[in-house]
Amino acid sequence: MSISCVSAEEKRKESEEAAAATAIMARDEKIGIVGSGFIGQSWAMLFASVGYQVRIYDANPDQISSALDNIKKQLKTLKESGLLRGKLTADQQIQCIKAASDLKDCVEGAKFVQESVFEDMEVKKKVFQEIDEFAGPKTVLASSTSCIVPSKFTADLAHKENCIVSHPVNPPYYVPMVEVVPAPWTSKETVNMTRAILKEIGQSPVVFTKEQPGFGxxxxxxxxxxxxxxxxxxxxxxxxxxxxxxxxxxxxxxxxxxxxxxxxxxxxxxxxxxxxxxxxxxxxxxxxxxxxxxxxxxxxxxxxxxxxxxxxxxxxxxxxxxxxxxxxxxxxxxxxxxx
The missing domain is CATH 1.10.1040.10 (N-(1-d-carboxylethyl)-l-norvaline Dehydrogenase; domain 2)
Structure with a gap:
């Protein structure tokens, strides 16, 4: 007969980890993801890794369903390979990510919104105008654009001081660097919030003092x-x-x-x-x-x-x-x- 011995230290660590996971899971802060392609999916997974309640939206409803299936598959694969981020289980992280019924449902009440739609100036302008309509006064509105400076598509927005670029490297889950690029009118609070939340989800923010085409x-x-x-x-x-x-x-x-x-x-x-x-x-x-x-x-x-x-x-x-x-x-x- 074998006897399993668990030390008091191991029990303590397990208890602390369980308590931390429960605390993370209990958070009710919302993150909006606009665009459910590969980059949007990666962002959703990163935010869910620390327990944010993620709402993902796409103009194509069929794309959202496909994205959620792919996210579920990726998180389970990450768990099996030992590469899952955060203290929550794969199932808990999956539960954190849900489809938004519309853009308002995605953005309203969110702490942070990450846009990841097509790399097209006019598309960015249109999407940010729509996001701006539902954003709260302190909601950070970030774009995944790879080279369009934020002043080009945020100048006429009511919440333009909350707008910023948060440009990841593909694939973001495995390449942590993110370029954080403010517009001339982006507030210091927005820059600090963006840097802090990126660090919280395990990314490595590189913060620009001013915008330049193509970033760095x-x-x-x-x-x-x-x-x-x-x-x-x-x-x-x-x-x-x-x-x-x-x-x-x-x-x-x-x-x-x-x-x-x-x-x-x-x-x-x-x-x-x-x-x-x-x-x-x-x-x-x-x-x-x-x-x-x-x-x-x-x-x-x-x-x-x-x-x-x-x-x-x-x-x-x-x-x-x-x-x-x-x-x-x-x-x-x-x-x-x-x-």
């Missing part, structure tokens, strides 16, 4: 893409070799630290780095190619090589391959308690 991640990404385009088009490197430069080189370091810290660790501080490499950076930078047009007729070499390497019909399979590896990296960074 895309501007850096575009600078890299421009030189990649030039090297392939000029026959210096193949498309596969260009990607290998990042994948098997810089990417190893950038998965753990940014380019500035990378530079610091390659010298004895930034001033020493500049003494060693500053003139070289300056001289090479002057030789970088012009910005490509990024029109398909001017990019035939690049497009042809990429199609041969990764045919269009294989892209979904490759996306799934990518996500498996991002999940593994997320788990590694989480387990190592990376800051």
């Amino acid at each position: 991640a895309n501007r850096i990404q575009y600078a890299i893409l421009n030189e990649c385009h030039n090297m392939v088009t000029n026959g210096i490197l193949s498309a596969e070799d260009v990607d290998a430069l990042i994948r098997d080189g810089l990417g190893y370091r950038y998965a753990w630290m940014g380019p500035l810290e990378t530079a610091l660790l390659n010298a004895n501080g930034m001033e020493d780095y500049m003494d060693r490499y500053g003139s070289t950076i300056n001289n090479i930078s002057k030789l970088l190619g012009p910005t490509p047009s990024w029109k398909k007729e001017d990019s035939k070499i690049l497009c042809s090589q990429l199609e041969s390497w990764l045919p269009t019909e294989k892209l979904q399979e490759r996306r799934e391959w990518r996500d498996v590896r991002l999940i593994a990296l997320y788990k590694l960074k989480r387990d190592m308690k990376d800051n």
Whole structure:
């Protein structure tokens, strides 16, 4: 006969965790999600992970039903793989996420509203005008837009001081960085609330002091893409070799630290780095190619090589391959308690 022995310390921890989960579950603060595509689904899951009561809305009712089914499937898979966020069970988190009957039901009484509709200026304007009608005086109205500055679609709103961009990286559940970009009229309270709630749900907010087109991640990404385009088009490197430069080189370091810290660790501080490499950076930078047009007729070499390497019909399979590896990296960074 075997006897199961549970220490007093283990019982105490279990009791504390159960109490914490009960307290989280008891919260009645509401989050509105407008747009039920993949990004909207990820936001819903993140907010539910800490017990927010999430209401998700989409102009297409069939899309909401499909989104809820997919969220349920994802949360159960996350539980099985040990990657579920928060102290609530998968079933408790699923219970936190419900379909909104209409936009008013989604927005009214919400603490925070996250919009994730199509990346189109006119669509953003229309949706935010509708959201603004039902928003409370302190409701934060955030957009997932990847490059449209908030002043372009919030200028005429009654609650424009509550509007802000909260732009995640796809997929947000495994890539925590979020760009927080205020409009010129966004209040300090809105910025602080957005930063606090993103940290609460386990994301890593990067807060801008002012808006700029493309924000930060895309501007850096575009600078890299421009030189990649030039090297392939000029026959210096193949498309596969260009990607290998990042994948098997810089990417190893950038998965753990940014380019500035990378530079610091390659010298004895930034001033020493500049003494060693500053003139070289300056001289090479002057030789970088012009910005490509990024029109398909001017990019035939690049497009042809990429199609041969990764045919269009294989892209979904490759996306799934990518996500498996991002999940593994997320788990590694989480387990190592990376800051």
